[in-house]
Amino acid sequence: xxxxxxxxxxxxxxxxxxxxxxxxxxxxxxxxxxxxxxxxxxxxxxxxxxxxxxxxxxxxxxxxxxxxxxxxxxxxxxxxxxxxxxxxxxxxxxxxxxxxxxxxxxxxxxxxxxxxxxxxxxxxxxxxxxxxxxxxxxxxxxxxxxxxxxxxxxxxxxxxxxxxxxxxxxxxxxxxxxxxxxxxxxxxxxxxxxxxxxxxxxxxxxxxxxxxxxxx
Numbered sequence: 001x002x003x004x005x006x007x008x009x010x011x012x013x014x015x016x017x018x019x020x021x022x023x024x025x026x027x028x029x030x031x032x033x034x035x036x037x038x039x040x041x042x043x044x045x046x047x048x049x050x051x052x053x054x055x056x057x058x059x060x061x062x063x064x065x066x067x068x069x070x071x072x073x074x075x076x077x078x079x080x081x082x083x084x085x086x087x088x089x090x091x092x093x094x095x096x097x098x099x100x101x102x103x104x105x106x107x108x109x110x111x112x113x114x115x116x117x118x119x120x121x122x123x124x125x126x127x128x129x130x131x132x133x134x135x136x137x138x139x140x141x142x143x144x145x146x147x148x149x150x151x152x153x154x155x156x157x158x159x160x161x162x163x164x165x166x167x168x169x170x171x172x173x174x175x176x177x178x179x180x181x182x183x184x185x186x187x188x189x190x191x192x193x194x195x196x197x198x199x200x201x202x203x204x205x206x207x208x209x210x211x212x213x214x215x216x
Contacts, residue, residue, distance in 0.1 A: 015041035032071045053133040
């Protein structure tokens with residue numbers, strides 16, 4: 001067994017352990033951290049398979065953005081974990097059956113990739129001379145250009161819809177128009193008012209007179 005095979009088994013074992021701890025951890029924060037570990041192990045396996053673009057995309061997109069956001073949301077929200085665990089064993093047989101069915105389907109699809117055979121010369125030559133990231137970019141922007149643009153439009157619509165749903169006018173918030181601030185002039189800001197000069201306060205004699213009258 002060479003070094004590459006040993007690293008593959010090491011990353012695979014850690015990946016399986018992290019995936020198992022994601023669904024068995026009692027604390028949701030620990031589950032999110034184990035999911036981050038699983039993403040790192042999957043990216044390492046993709047590096048071993050010479051899929052550098054997929055590996056760095058997994059780290060940047062999922063670990064760097066999605067999982068960090070999910071982790072902050074989980075830490076800020078007060079989640080009732082006991083309420084989520086209710087009915088776990090009741091629905092466990094159905095979930096186990098669905099999981100086993102998905103595992104069998106994935107095994108049937110991926111079984112051809114694990115069969116030993118002679119590597120194709122074209123694939124080996126292409127991997128030695130060029131980068132798979134360059135080939136993936138050429139493929140995306142040539143044969144899959146329209147699906148890529150459709151996916152970009154769908155993501156743009158989702159972003160605009162999310163902003164429109166969260167951007168609501170609040171009555172207690174103060175709104176300042178930047179255009180009015182730019183067009184403001186000095187005479188609109190400062191106004192000079194002439195006021196009479198101050199004078200000394202007159203002595204209060206009404207209270208003393210009222211006290212004398214009461215004594216009388």
